Amino acid sequence: MLLFTAPADLKSHLEEIHGPKTTLGLLPTMGALHNGHLELMRRAVAENDLTVASIFVNPLQFNNPDDLTKYPRTLDEDCAMLEAAGCDLVFAPSAEDMYAQPPTLKLDFGQLEHVMEGAFRPGHFNGVGIVVARLFHIVQPDRAYFGQKDLQQVAVVRRLVEDLAFPLELVVCPTVREADGLAMSSRNRRLNPQERVLAPLIFRTLSEAKERLLAGQTVADVKQRVREQFARQPEFSLEYFEVADARSLQPVAATLSDGQTALCIAANLGAVRLIDNVLF
Numbered sequence: 001m002l003l004f005t006a007p008a009d010l011k012s013h014l015e016e017i018h019g020p021k022t023t024l025g026l027l028p029t030m031g032a033l034h035n036g037h038l039e040l041m042r043r044a045v046a047e048n049d050l051t052v053a054s055i056f057v058n059p060l061q062f063n064n065p066d067d068l069t070k071y072p073r074t075l076d077e078d079c080a081m082l083e084a085a086g087c088d089l090v091f092a093p094s095a096e097d098m099y100a101q102p103p104t105l106k107l108d109f110g111q112l113e114h115v116m117e118g119a120f121r122p123g124h125f126n127g128v129g130i131v132v133a134r135l136f137h138i139v140q141p142d143r144a145y146f147g148q149k150d151l152q153q154v155a156v157v158r159r160l161v162e163d164l165a166f167p168l169e170l171v172v173c174p175t176v177r178e179a180d181g182l183a184m185s186s187r188n189r190r191l192n193p194q195e196r197v198l199a200p201l202i203f204r205t206l207s208e209a210k211e212r213l214l215a216g217q218t219v220a221d222v223k224q225r226v227r228e229q230f231a232r233q234p235e236f237s238l239e240y241f242e243v244a245d246a247r248s249l250q251p252v253a254a255t256l257s258d259g260q261t262a263l264c265i266a267a268n269l270g271a272v273r274l275i276d277n278v279l280f
């Protein structure tokens with residue numbers, strides 16, 4: 001496995017090895033890898049002749065400076081895990097490698113900016129859009145792999161691909177969970193042992209809410225119950241619990257019979273912000 005830090009070096013290497021008869025899969029990550037990332041990597045390896053994983057903690061997408069500073073960085077371990085999963089190339093630029101000058105372009109994803117992650121993390125999707133577009137230009141993948149864990153990010157990247165006509169296929173992979181249901185996340189490493197015991201409440205809440213909706217309870221009643229449940233848990237602070245259309249991510253007043261309904265949640269547990277979702 002080869003490691004690159006300079007975009008131009010990676011690009012010229014790929015120009016030599018990525019011919020018309022080879023397919024290239026890209027997995028964009030922020031590192032501190034876990035089995036969720038590796039499942040995406042294994043799928044990319046199975047479906048492509050060549051694979052690139054990027055590891056870049058993108059300052060542009062952090063609206064909270066503390067979250068950026070404390071984001072775990074474990075490049076050596078990440079590279080060992082990627083190599084074992086069959087990855088061919090790793091792209092791990094510094095912020096200076098990635099942004100020789102600060103981008104002035106501003107991306108606006110319309111309605112997606114006004115709900116959930118868009119509403120609670122101003123500027124976040126602008127940063128995601130810019131870095132993903134840059135990665136697509138540098139790597140020019142045939143397929144790009146993203147996790148359902150970040151459902152709204154998938155919707156944003158889908159818009160980016162459609163609106164800017166990136167010639168690639170977006171592959172969305174299911175959320176990988178710990179045995180107790182907690183969605184795997186790099187931020188889980190920052191939970192203390194007591195918080196780690198409490199964290200599965202997030203997935204339990206989503207699962208119970210889904211059961212209640214399927215049993216015929218109204219969206220309003222289910223939302224109210226979730227708010228009450230979190231109000232009794234002082235360690236958590238609920239940012240949002242939303243019932244939404246899985247593609248547009250816009251809130252719905254009733255579950256959808258003609259498409260997928262998404263239940264989405266974001267909560268702070270101590271100093272760690274966790275998100276999760278389920279679809280049905």
Ligand code: AMP
Nearest residue numbers: 029030031036146147149150175176184
């Ligand atoms: P991140 O490093 O958090 O930016 O994640 C990189 C990619 O891995 C994103 O497309 C995420 O949605 C995906 N991902 C993160 N956690 C999981 C998980 N538990 N299951 C599946 N995909 C995941």
